[in-house]
Amino acid sequence: MSALTQAARDFRGTHTEGRSPEELRELVSHVGAELELAPAEHIIEWAVATFGERFCITSSMSDAVLAHLASTVAPGIDVVFLDTGYHFPETVGTADAVEHTMPVNLITITPVQSVAEQDATYGKDLYKTDPDLCCALRKVAPLKDSLDGYDAWATGLRRAETHNRVIAPVVGWDAKKGKVKVSPIARWTDEQVEQYIAENGVLVNPLVYDGYPSIGCWPCTRRVAPGDDPRSGRWAGTSKTECGIHA
Numbered sequence: 679m680s681a682l683t684q685a686a687r688d689f690r691g692t693h694t695e696g697r698s699p700e701e702l703r704e705l706v707s708h709v710g711a712e713l714e715l716a717p718a719e720h721i722i723e724w725a726v727a728t729f730g731e732r733f734c735i736t737s738s739m740s741d742a743v744l745a746h747l748a749s750t751v752a753p754g755i756d757v758v759f760l761d762t763g764y765h766f767p768e769t770v771g772t773a774d775a776v777e778h779t780m781p782v783n784l785i786t787i788t789p790v791q792s793v794a795e796q797d798a799t800y801g802k803d804l805y806k807t808d809p810d811l812c813c814a815l816r817k818v819a820p821l822k823d824s825l826d827g828y829d830a831w832a833t834g835l836r837r838a839e840t841h842n843r844v845i846a847p848v849v850g851w852d853a854k855k856g857k858v859k860v861s862p863i864a865r866w867t868d869e870q871v872e873q874y875i876a877e878n879g880v881l882v883n884p885l886v887y888d889g890y891p892s893i894g895c896w897p898c899t900r901r902v903a904p905g906d907d908p909r910s911g912r913w914a915g916t917s918k919t920e921c922g923i924h925a
Contacts, residue, residue, distance in 0.1 A: 696732060697829055699856050706858055710849045718747055718862040721848060725830055725860050726752045733860075734758050734785075735832040736821070739772040740893045742881040743874055744834040745782055747862065753781035758824055758831070761786050762816040763793040764805070764895035772883045779881065787824040789816045805897045809913060813921040816895075821923060822855050830858035835924060838867050839892070839909060846924075894921065 697705075705728070713721050725733050734756035735748045748755045759773045777784040789796070796804060796815060804812040825831055835846050852859040863871070875882060885893050889901035891908035900911040909919065 696827075702829060702856075702858050703851050706849055706851045710847055713849050714847070715865075716848070718866070719751055721860060721862040722748050722751045722832065725832060725849075725858075725862075726755070729828070729830045729858075731756075732827070732829040733832070734825070734828050734830075736760070737773075737776070737834065738893065739769045739776070740834075740883050740886060741871075741875065742772070742776050742780065743871060744832065744863065745776050745780055746878060746880045747874075748832065749780050749782050755782055756785055756828075757782045758785050758787060758821070760817060760821055760824075761788050762895050763789065764816065764897055766885060766893065766896045766899075768883055768885045769893060772881060775881050785824070787820050789820045791815070803897070805895065809898065809916065809918055810922070818922040825855055825857055828857065830860055831855075832860040832862060833924070835861045835864060836866055836871070837864055 709724070713724060716724075735744055736758045737745050739759060745757050748757070757776065759776075761770065761773075773784065773786065776782065791799065796812075800811070801807060804815075831852075837846055846861055846864050847859075848861055848864050850859050850861075866874075874880065883890075883893055889903075890899060890911060891902055892912050893899055894912055898913050900914045902908060902911040913919065
């Protein structure tokens with residue numbers, strides 16, 4: 679056991695309930711730099727040792743890399759999946775497959791309003807008239823609410839995905855959610871992801887092999903031509919590049 683992991687367990691032992699934002703920010707300031715170059719498995723191990731059941735991972739179900747990594751470190755870990763009501767059937771199917779083939783506790787969350795209720799309130803196809811509001815209602819708000827019982831959450835965010843994510847820390851402070859944000863594979867390249875998938879037989883959303891390297895809601899996701907920016911199919915034809923979860 680590393681000294682950092684032992685310190686994490688000692689820290690957890692002194693906190694049986696949720697910690698204050700000040701305590702969490704202080705923790706990030708001490709360990710962020712130490713974990714920057716650590717292997718992804720060690721980062722998850724630290725988070726589990728530090729936060730215990732108040733740590734979860736999230737997955738968009740483009741692939742199950744993060745879920746697989748976390749389940750090898752902490753079988754039974756909470757995996758939060760946000761079903762926006764606009765997902766491709768393949769995405770929902772990938773989530774079902776993860777639940778039935780991996781030792782994880784899949785927690786599916788949904789927005790407060792169904793798509794039909796949102797249409798009745800804001801007008802049909804809000805994703806066309808106000809995509810930022812649609813994302814806020816169907817992604818940002820429900821995820822924030824679902825994290826109320828956690829002190830820290832992990833994401834599959836990678837710096838190679840877009841220039842907006844180049845500075846994403848491995849362990850950072852998410853001020854909007856008041857949580858520690860852990861990105862265990864932030865430093866991984868596309869090649870490293872592909873190698874991990876191949877070596878471990880990790881589940882991948884079939885849409886990835888059908889021209890959708892970055893998968894969101896079906897109304898706002900398009901196929902990408904070979905060689906183009908993998909995220910160019912998201913909100914194509916607009917200046918929008920992020921849903922707001924990581925902004």
